Amino acid sequence: MVRSSFAKLLAYFPDALRLPLSRLPETDTVRLMELRLRIGRNLHAVRQGLEFAVLRDGTLRREPAEGIRITPQIMDAVFKNLCSHSLHSVQHQIRQGFVTVAGGCRAGLCGTAVMQGGSIETIRGISGINLRIASERTGCALPLIDRIGKRACTGGLLLTGQPASGKTTLLRDLARILGAELRVCILDERSEIAAVQNGIPQFDVGVQTDVFDGYPKADGIAAAVRVMSPQLLICDELGDADEADRLLQTLHAGVQIIASAHASSIAEAMQRPQIARLMAAGIFRTAVLLGSGTECGSICAVQHFQEAAS
């Protein structure tokens, strides 16, 4: 079963965009992965890795004759709506180049960086927005569990794949399935996995699952281990040294990890210094590569590291 957050996104758009988007048939909307807005260009929707222009009659075309042009006014209105007219509340996210909105959708922002003291203070003159549409695909993790076994899933699993390869969707379904049997903590720094609103996850992430929403991953890992005694930690997009340090500490706390990382192959992921450290320490015993584009969400490769070592 697929439950897309597309409908929740419509509230953020002015009529000029909302009306054509609301005319899209459901067969299209459940397959949409992104909506892309660029000033002076047409509104695009991404499906299976390909960009289509959205036409006024609610159809998608690869080469449009007449699309919906994004004006500066439309861009400004969409940006302010995405921030709930409360820039101060999402300033920390804007500094990192995104805003998380209802239903776990993430709006990536492109514009002019305003620097202060050598770091980004904010982004002005937003020129492009990439809205990634979160979707709940119940059961999408079952092929993975069938292939590598539940034991491998809970014994240190790294999901790798290119951006928009379905890593977060897979993590969400793994949380739902494994959270039925184990105490799971999700470290949801960008509110994408569980999409918590007023303390309630908007997606089914499992009956024994606790969500650390909005925590920086390093702090969330420490807090989760300290206060929730989880058996399994799930987090998205590992990368920096702090996160790796905290995860290494969990190795001695008896907690297993499922995480994701951007990479176009398992070998490429292992070349990233922090991932390599975690692999060498035995945090991850299995790595899985997900396909992208038309193969989004499918398992392209699996590597077991204990076997490799032996």
Next chain:
Amino acid sequence: MKLTGALLLLLAAAGIGCRAAADLRNRVQYLRLLRQLLTAICTELRGNLPLIPDLLHTLAANPAYRSLHFLRCAAADAAQFPDCWQRALADDPAPDADTRRILETVGQTLGSTTLSGQLDTLHLCDERLQHLLHDAEQSAAQKGQLYRSLGILSGIFLVILII
């Protein structure tokens, strides 16, 4: 009969004078309440970084601000911020032109920029309100007494004319 009419005229004239004085006092109270509101907004913004619709709901639920009609209306339609703020102000007869302009600036400022930017602008709005309050207090002290005296004296004058 004549005496009763004269007495009624005296009371009516005195009442008009007292009412005018009370209006001046009410304006002082209103401006004080608006300054209190601005302080509460700044405190909330600084402490909790709330979404503006949530902030409006919180403030409107506070009994201290029950008399601010525009705030209740804006909160009732908070999802439509900032349009709801401007609409609510347009529908509220309480603020005079100067106060209305300040409140419009508050609505345009909330959520539109960084926290420090908002706090700076709200501080300026508060200073402008403070000036208006100062003038209103002076006016209430000076003209209030005058209006009451004028009311009573004009009543007496009318009574003398009638009798």
